[in-house]
Amino acid sequence: MRQVIITLLSDFGLKDSYVAEMKGTILCVLPKAKIIDISHDIDKFDIRMGAFVLASAIPYFPQNTVHVAVVDPGVGTERRPIILKTKNCYLVGPDNGVLMLAAINQGLKHVYVIENPEFMLQRVSKTFHGRDVFAPAAAHLARGISIAEFGREIRDYVVPDFAQPHLEGSVACGEILHIDNFGNIISNIPSALLEKVGIKEKIHVKIGAKAKSIKLHAAYDYAPLGETIAIFGSHDFLEISINQGAASKQFNGKRGDSIRVWPTY
Amino acid sequence: MRQVIITLLSDFGLKDSYVAEMKGTILCVLPKAKIIDISHDIDKFDIRMGAFVLASAIPYFPQNTVHVAVVDPGVGTERRPIILKTKNCYLVGPDNGVLMLAAINQGLKHVYVIENPEFMLQRVSKTFHGRDVFAPAAAHLARGISIAEFGREIRDYVVPDFAQPHLEGSVACGEILHIDNFGNIISNIPSALLEKVGIKEKIHVKIGAKAKSIKLHAAYDYAPLGETIAIFGSHDFLEISINQGAASKQFNGKRGDSIRVWPTY
Amino acid sequence: MRQVIITLLSDFGLKDSYVAEMKGTILCVLPKAKIIDISHDIDKFDIRMGAFVLASAIPYFPQNTVHVAVVDPGVGTERRPIILKTKNCYLVGPDNGVLMLAAINQGLKHVYVIENPEFMLQRVSKTFHGRDVFAPAAAHLARGISIAEFGREIRDYVVPDFAQPHLEGSVACGEILHIDNFGNIISNIPSALLEKVGIKEKIHVKIGAKAKSIKLHAAYDYAPLGETIAIFGSHDFLEISINQGAASKQFNGKRGDSIRVWPTY
Numbered sequence: 001m002r003q004v005i006i007t008l009l010s011d012f013g014l015k016d017s018y019v020a021e022m023k024g025t026i027l028c029v030l031p032k033a034k035i036i037d038i039s040h041d042i043d044k045f046d047i048r049m050g051a052f053v054l055a056s057a058i059p060y061f062p063q064n065t066v067h068v069a070v071v072d073p074g075v076g077t078e079r080r081p082i083i084l085k086t087k088n089c090y091l092v093g094p095d096n097g098v099l100m101l102a103a104i105n106q107g108l109k110h111v112y113v114i115e116n117p118e119f120m121l122q123r124v125s126k127t128f129h130g131r132d133v134f135a136p137a138a139a140h141l142a143r144g145i146s147i148a149e150f151g152r153e154i155r156d157y158v159v160p161d162f163a164q165p166h167l168e169g170s171v172a173c174g175e176i177l178h179i180d181n182f183g184n185i186i187s188n189i190p191s192a193l194l195e196k197v198g199i200k201e202k203i204h205v206k207i208g209a210k211a212k213s214i215k216l217h218a219a220y221d222y223a224p225l226g227e228t229i230a231i232f233g234s235h236d237f238l239e240i241s242i243n244q245g246a247a248s249k250q251f252n253g254k255r256g257d258s259i260r261v262w263p264t265y
Numbered sequence: 266m267r268q269v270i271i272t273l274l275s276d277f278g279l280k281d282s283y284v285a286e287m288k289g290t291i292l293c294v295l296p297k298a299k300i301i302d303i304s305h306d307i308d309k310f311d312i313r314m315g316a317f318v319l320a321s322a323i324p325y326f327p328q329n330t331v332h333v334a335v336v337d338p339g340v341g342t343e344r345r346p347i348i349l350k351t352k353n354c355y356l357v358g359p360d361n362g363v364l365m366l367a368a369i370n371q372g373l374k375h376v377y378v379i380e381n382p383e384f385m386l387q388r389v390s391k392t393f394h395g396r397d398v399f400a401p402a403a404a405h406l407a408r409g410i411s412i413a414e415f416g417r418e419i420r421d422y423v424v425p426d427f428a429q430p431h432l433e434g435s436v437a438c439g440e441i442l443h444i445d446n447f448g449n450i451i452s453n454i455p456s457a458l459l460e461k462v463g464i465k466e467k468i469h470v471k472i473g474a475k476a477k478s479i480k481l482h483a484a485y486d487y488a489p490l491g492e493t494i495a496i497f498g499s500h501d502f503l504e505i506s507i508n509q510g511a512a513s514k515q516f517n518g519k520r521g522d523s524i525r526v527w528p529t530y
Numbered sequence: 531m532r533q534v535i536i537t538l539l540s541d542f543g544l545k546d547s548y549v550a551e552m553k554g555t556i557l558c559v560l561p562k563a564k565i566i567d568i569s570h571d572i573d574k575f576d577i578r579m580g581a582f583v584l585a586s587a588i589p590y591f592p593q594n595t596v597h598v599a600v601v602d603p604g605v606g607t608e609r610r611p612i613i614l615k616t617k618n619c620y621l622v623g624p625d626n627g628v629l630m631l632a633a634i635n636q637g638l639k640h641v642y643v644i645e646n647p648e649f650m651l652q653r654v655s656k657t658f659h660g661r662d663v664f665a666p667a668a669a670h671l672a673r674g675i676s677i678a679e680f681g682r683e684i685r686d687y688v689v690p691d692f693a694q695p696h697l698e699g700s701v702a703c704g705e706i707l708h709i710d711n712f713g714n715i716i717s718n719i720p721s722a723l724l725e726k727v728g729i730k731e732k733i734h735v736k737i738g739a740k741a742k743s744i745k746l747h748a749a750y751d752y753a754p755l756g757e758t759i760a761i762f763g764s765h766d767f768l769e770i771s772i773n774q775g776a777a778s779k780q781f782n783g784k785r786g787d788s789i790r791v792w793p794t795y
Contacts, residue, residue, distance in 0.1 A: 005557060007550065014279075014544075015306040016445065017322035017500075020272065023301050024325035027270060031327060035301075036553050036565075041545040057547035060554035060661065062561060126483055127498075131325065180546065218656060233657075235547075279544075280571040281710065282587035282765075285537065288566050289590035292535060296592060300566075391748055392763075396590065 005034045005062060006138050009054050010070040010130060011042040018128070022068075022135040025121065029139035038067070045073040048162050048255055051101040052177040052186065056235035058089060058102050066138045067102070069093040070130035081114040081133045082157060085147050092138045094129070097160030101177075101188070104163055115151030162256075165189045170197045172261045176207070176253050177237065183246025187259045189238040200263040203230055205240060207251040213264050214240070230261075269295065270327060271403050274303040274319050275335040275395060276310060283393070287333075287400040290386065294404035303332070310338040313427050313520055316366040317442040317451065321500035323354060323367050332367070333395075333403045334358040341391035346379040346398045347422060350412050357403045359394070362425030366442075366453070369428055380416030427521075430454050435462045437526045441472070441518050442502065448511025452524045454503040465528040468495055470505060472516040478529050479505070495526075534560065535592060536668050539568040539584050540600040540660060541575060548658070552598075552665040555651065559669035568597070575603040578692050578785055581631040582707040582716065586765035588619060588632050597632070598668045599623040600660035611644040611663045612687060615677050622668045624659070627690030631707075631718070634693055645681030692786075695719050700727045702791045706737070706783050707767065713776025717789045719768040730793040733760055735770060737781040743794050744770070760791075 006026055012018040019040050026033050038057045042050040050071035058067060072079075072094045084091040084099055087107030091099040092114075100108075114120070114133055119140045121132040137150060165174035165188045174189040185207070191199075204213050217229040223243040228250060233239040238261060240247045248254070271291055277283040284305050291298050303322045307315040315336035323332060337344075337359045349356040349364055352372030356364040357379075379385070379398055384405045386397040402415060430439035430453045439454040450472070456464075469478050482494040488508040493515060498504040503526060505512045513519070536556060542548040549570050556563050568587045572580045580601035588597060602609075602624045614621040614629055617637030621629040622644075630638075644650070644663055649670045654662040667680060695704035695718045704719040715737070721729075734743050747759045753773040758780060763769040768791060770777045778784070 005561075007554075013446070014302070015304055017303055017318045020301060020303040020322040021325040024272075024322060024327070024330075027299075027301070028325070028327050031270075031299075034557075034561075036550060036557070037544070038547055038550040039545055053547045057550040057554060060551040060558070062554070062558050065554075181543070278571075278711070279567070280569055282568055282583045285566060285568040285587040286590045289537075289587060289592070289595075292564070292566070293590070293592050296535075296564075 004030065004032055004142050005036060005065045006142055007036045007038050007057070007061065007065060007067045008040070009038040009042065009050060009068065010040045011044045011046065011050065012040050012070070012130070014040050018130065021128075021131045025131050025135040026139040029136055030143045033139060033142055042071050045071060047071050047073075047096055047098045047160065049178055050098045051160070051162065052235075054098070055102040055105055058106060061089065063088055064090070066090045066092060066142045068130075068134050068138045069098050070134055071098045072096065072129065075129050076126035080154070081129055081137070082154070083112045083114060083137060083141065083147055083150055084108060085110045085112075090141055090147070092134050092141070095158050097158045097163065100159050100163040105190070110147065110153055111155070111157045112147050112153050113151040116149060119145065119150055162188050165193055167193065167196060170262055172197055174259050174261075176255050176257045176259060179248045179253070179255060182241070183248040184239050184241040185247045185251060185253050186233060186235070187238045187240070187261075189259065189261060190236050191232045191238070194238065194261060198263050200265065202264040204262050204264050205230065206260040207240075207253045208257055210251050212251075269297055269407050270299045270301060270330045271407055272301045272303050272322070272326065272330060272332045273305070274307065274315060274322075274333070275305045276307040276315065277305050277335070277395070279305050283395065286393075286396045290396050290400040291404040294401055295408045298404060298407055307336050310336060312336050312338075312361055312363045312425065314443055315363045316425070316427065319363070320367040320370050323371060326354065328353055329355070331355040331357060331403045331407045333399050334363050335395035335399055336363045337361065337394065340394050345419070346394055346402070347419070348377045348379060348402060348406065348412055348415055349373060350375045350377075355406055355412070357399050357406070360423050362423045362428065365424050365428040370455070375412065375418055376420070376422045377412050377418050378416040381414060384410065384415055427453050430458055432458065432461060435527055437462060439524050439526075441520050441522045441524060444513045444518070444520060447506070448513040449504050449506040450512045450516060450518050451498060451500070452503045452505070452526075454524065454526060456497045456501050456503070459503065459526060463528050465530065467529040469527050469529045470495065471525040472505075472518045473522055475516050477516075534562055534672050535564045535566060535595045536672055537566045537568050537587070537591065537595060537597045538570070539572065539580060539598070540570045541572040541580065542570050542600070542660070544570050548660065551658075551661045555661050555665040556669040559666055560673045563669060563672055572601050575601060577601050577603075577626055577628045577690065579708055580628045581690070581692065584628070585632040585635055588636060591619065593618055594620070596620040596622060596668045596672045598660075598664050599628050600664055601628045602626065602659065605659050606656035610684070611659055611667070612684070613642045613644060613667060613671065613677055613680055614638060615640045615642075620671055620677070622664050622671065625688050627688045627693065630689050630693040635720070640677065640683055641685070641687045642677050642683050643681040646679060649675065649680055692718050695723055697723065697726060700792055702727060704789050704791075706785050706787045706789060709778045709783070709785060712771070713778040714769050714771040715777045715781060715783050716763060716765070717768045717770070717791075719789065719791060720766050721762045721768070724768065724791060728793050730795065732794040734792050734794045735760065736790040737770075737783045738787055740781050742781075
């Protein structure tokens with residue numbers, strides 16, 4: 001049985017009525033839907049941040065939850081609205097990469113375009129597909145409509161760079177996904193990738209031109225005050241932090257900067 | 266059957282416990298209520314903004330939803346707590362105009378005063394009718410209590426200026442309801458009013474002393490960068506915007522300023 | 531029957547995915563849980579403010595609601611995760627005092643440590659017990675697991691100063707719990723304590739070195755503009771305010787400052 005849980009993520013903020021309009025639209029289709037907000041304070045149009053926050057939250061939701069993510073600078077243009085089926089969940093949103101980090105982590109299986117007007121609002125605006133296309137699609141999915149009824153399957157969907165961490169020899173290569181409120185640097189490098197090159201107690205981290213050999217810790221608490229350390233955060237991505245300091249300042253790192261990591265022997 | 270969906274809008278913010286107190290109160294009366302937030306970040310005491318955000322959200326909710334709006338500078342004074350029955354929904358809040366924009370759009374039928382202490386908290390504070398009067402009234406409505414049991418019907422309810430766009434000859438006259446984060450100017454003029462004077466591709470817009478002839482577009486995307494345009498937003502009110510600019514600066518417009526619009530031949 | 535209502539309070543904010551991760555975790559254990567946010571904008575690590583907001587909200591929730599509060603500067607250290615059973619509700623969170631103001635108001639009966647790994651996430655992080663320990667504990671409580679199954683009962687739990695207002699002769703002694711957005715000073719002195727020394731129309735209030743004789747009012751509206759007054763807020767704690775002014779400035783008071791109150795004859 002499908003879950004009736006639908007999560008929402010967007011860059012709409014909570015001041016205006018946009019998020020509520022999406023919720024109302026969902027409830028018109030599926031009154032028993034249980035709607036959970038992931039975040040609506042994604043920085044405006046910041047696809048990378050949206051992808052990171054989405055990928056962080058999804059592992060904790062029940063099997064078959066429908067997740068909607070709307071960070072959508074291209075709304076009204078040719079970019080396609082899509083539904084993704086993964087091993088664990090469904091993802092609904094624009095084909096601009098915002099769903100891809102979660103999709104790959106969750107085991108991507110199929111991508112479909114949302115084309116069938118039967119599953120959209122009657123009047124689709126050019127500016128608000130969150131409400132007119134994605135919300136109703138999510139509700140119809142959650143009520144049991146098969147993914148293939150929404151449109152044709154595609155294979156040329158967008159996979160952004162930040163969803164493609166990789167190895168170059170024994171160096172794990174990725175980039176900065178997110179800098180949190182504490183100045184912690186969160187990369188797109190999952191523990192599985194670093195395991196392939198052999199995780200040690202000490203790793204070498206290079207961000208931009210700045211390199212540093214730092215310890216891999218289990219938690220912030222174990223690091224001496226002011227020491228720079230690496231940990232795997234609860235989202236399972238490599239995180240560089242300074243106990244009670246801002247790693248982002250030390251490395252002068254910002255979102256999108258490349259990170260290279262290798263074990264130190 | 267009545268919906269058990271209750272929406273909440275207020276200027277309380279989400280930092281303090283006020284909104285949660287309203288939700289707890291609703292759940293004590295009707296444990297199965299499905300409570301949806303519209304916005305709690307309405308500018309403090311800004312009735313016009315509250316009315317606009319409420320009217321924007323409501324069209325997307327299921328028939329018979331109960332909507333509560335608490336922007337209430339007069340709490341504790343003589344202003345009356347009211348329930349409105351419209352063609353589509355119920356509205357609960359203070360009689361200060363905050364409900365009226367939505368009410369008129371939704372087809373206002375009856376207005377009742379909330380007087381029956383049976384449907385209030387036992388101890389009604391002077392400062393927080395959102396929790397003590399409006400939340401329990403909404404919950405009792407949603408559980409099936411007839412509107413006439415709450416108190417007497419009235420006809421001298423408050424209708425604020427911003428809920429009264431009108432024609433003067435062939436000129437649609439209204440005012441600025443809201444200026445959004447992008448600097449877009451949102452008026453209180455619905456498409457129906459402009460249709461009466463014959464919408465053209467070009468319209469004349471006058472805000473304060475400043476007048477301009479601008480194109481009526483279908484979406485932001487179609488306007489050249491920097492061009493001032495008019496569109497009907499998803500709330501169906503006339504909106505003046507500059508593609509990637511701030512119309513509010515160009516027209517030097519602020520909330521409450523008058524707008525006059527007529528077709529250009 | 532137990533309620534399936536679970537409330538959440540934290541200092542996590544709503545920008546990141548933390549709160550959503552807690553909700554997903556709860557829904558994995560108890561898909562029918564009804565999750566209500568109290569506040570996630572508690573000032574970072576401010577246990578006193580968290581305790582105050584929690585205690586303010588709880589009286590309005592149904593009997594047997596499970597309330598989770600995570601303001602947890604000591605996460606990952608030796609501080610214990612606990613469950614409290616009160617006459618009216620369950621409280622789940624760290625043993626650092628954040629639950630205690632609510633606990634005492636609600637009639638504290640038992641305190642248990644959360645030790646049984648069966649009711650935690652399989653992998654418990656050092657940095658996020660909100661998701662890994664408290665959320666699943668709350669969900670298991672709400673689905674009917676007996677409190678004694680979580681761990682052993684303790685009596686040496688933390689009771690912070692702010693949960694211990696008291697009398698010294700005929701003087702009610704407490705401290706400043708919270709200063710709200712209007713500059714109102716909210717104390718930890720409940721009306722019951724002041725009743726013991728005989729509430730009068732006029733009371734004497736001393737904050738730090740500054741003392742003042744002020745009127746006890748029923749609501750803000752009744753005070754002349756600019757007059758300093760005392761009222762019992764909707765949370766039933768004594769509040770010092772100036773009608774359209776900031777009492778916190780007049781008394782130069784900040785959170786944690788001591789307040790002494792006695793009737794003026």
